[in-house]
Amino acid sequence: MKTKTSRCAGLPDAAELERLASVLRLLAHPERLRIVGRLERGGAAPVHELMGDLDHTQGALSQHLNHMKRAGLLQAERRGKEVWYSIADRRAVSVLHCMCCKKENP
Amino acid sequence: MKTKTSRCAGLPDAAELERLASVLRLLAHPERLRIVGRLERGGAAPVHELMGDLDHTQGALSQHLNHMKRAGLLQAERRGKEVWYSIADRRAVSVLHCMCCKKENP
DNA sequence: GCAACATATCATGATATGATGATATGTCAA
DNA sequence: TTGACATATCATCATATCATGATATGTTGC
Structure with a gap:
């Protein structure tokens, strides 16, 4: 048996891949990566x-x-005049860390 | 002492962040994520x-x-008429796995 | 209410990215 | 060398994203 997905079994379906990609699009920006790093540290x-x-x-x-908040990557909480942001989706940090690893295969 | 980067110490510099972001931009696409998943499995x-x-x-x-190859994410090798592609940068797989994890913080 | 501060949103033009269909290149076998 | 197959590239248009400057909203203390 050889279906179109036989070698892709277990991969997220199309809708889920679109969601993953849309989160990655947000992380795929140098300034937003810096924001994630800053909030982590x-x-x-x-x-x-x-x-x-x-x-x-x-x-x-x-x-x-706000983009990252709407995507669920960050969360915001108002404290008086200020709005405090923090990381809400740990995948943001994970991805940043992944990207900072060496690229070579073992 | 409080510099502009005191809370960002250890983060990649601007040029490196731009490079990381450009790799993430390639991964931030559902079809390319599928390609990575397929080549991994x-x-x-x-x-x-x-x-x-x-x-x-x-x-x-x-x-x-070709985009992913030029960015170093994939590698290609010609075998006769065919060109065989495989993963060259393990960060591609790592990022896909990161994204498939649960988003909640522990 | 008003002033000052903190944050959010909007409008716009510039640039990047994506999909598609057509065409070009490379390889092999007869 | 020609034909068939495998892959790469190109041209174009549509759409998404980004940076910027202006403006709006929300909050506090007076």
Whole structure:
């Protein structure tokens, strides 16, 4: 027996692959990778602090944060005037770490 | 002391982040994720076999393969009329596995 | 209410990426 | 050398993404 998926058994289906790809698209951006790294190392932070650490304009940073939040990668919590962001999906950190490994096969 | 990068120490520099992001951009596509999964599970294969397994048109598949090859994610070897592709950068597989994990934090 | 601050959203033009169909190149066998 | 097969590349159009600057919303303290 040889179906179209015989060598792809166990792979996510089309809809799930589309979801995985859409999350990866968000991570596939240098500034957003920096945001993930910053939040991993420095912990949760309000936007203006991230602005200082990462050297973004306010509008651009806010859009990056909101995209990642809507995708579930980050979570946000308002504390008074500030909104504190932190990592909500550990796959963001995992992917960053994966990418920083050596690429060679063992 | 509090520099702009004090909470980002150890993160890759801007050029390296751009390189990581460009590799992730390639993986951030459902069809290319399927190609990685197929090559991981079924091993190296010529293009026409991938075409059958993955249900792509020839031109589209060839372009995906070549993009990933140029980025070093895949490698290609000609055997007679055929060109056999296989995975060259294990990060491709790692990222796919990362993405298939549960997203919840422990 | 108003001022000051923190964050979010919008509008726009520039650039990148993707799908498709056509065409070109390379390899082998007869 | 010709034909058949395998793969690569090209041209084009449609769509998505990005950066930027302007503007809007929400929060607090006075």
